[in-house]
Amino acid sequence: xxxxxxxxxxxxxxxxxxFSQEQVVFVIGHSxxxxxxxxxxADMPEHLKALxxxxxxxxxx
Numbered sequence: 001x002x003x004x005x006x007x008x009x010x011x012x013x014x015x016x017x018x019f020s021q022e023q024v025v026f027v028i029g030h031s032x033x034x035x036x037x038x039x040x041x042a043d044m045p046e047h048l049k050a051l052x053x054x055x056x057x058x059x060x061x
């Protein structure tokens with residue numbers, strides 16, 4: 001039979017990950033830029049292309 005251990009192990013784990021605000025902003029910014037670049041490089045789905053063409057036909061520049 002297993003013993004029940006109600007000890008909270010999270011209190012025993014040292015917090016050694018200390019980041020400055022600049023480091024956090026850099027990592028998040030880099031991640032968002034990478035994701036945004038992937039989105040821009042992706043092809044537009046056909047149904048959206050059709051909608052854009054219709055919009056351009058009805059509203060010329």
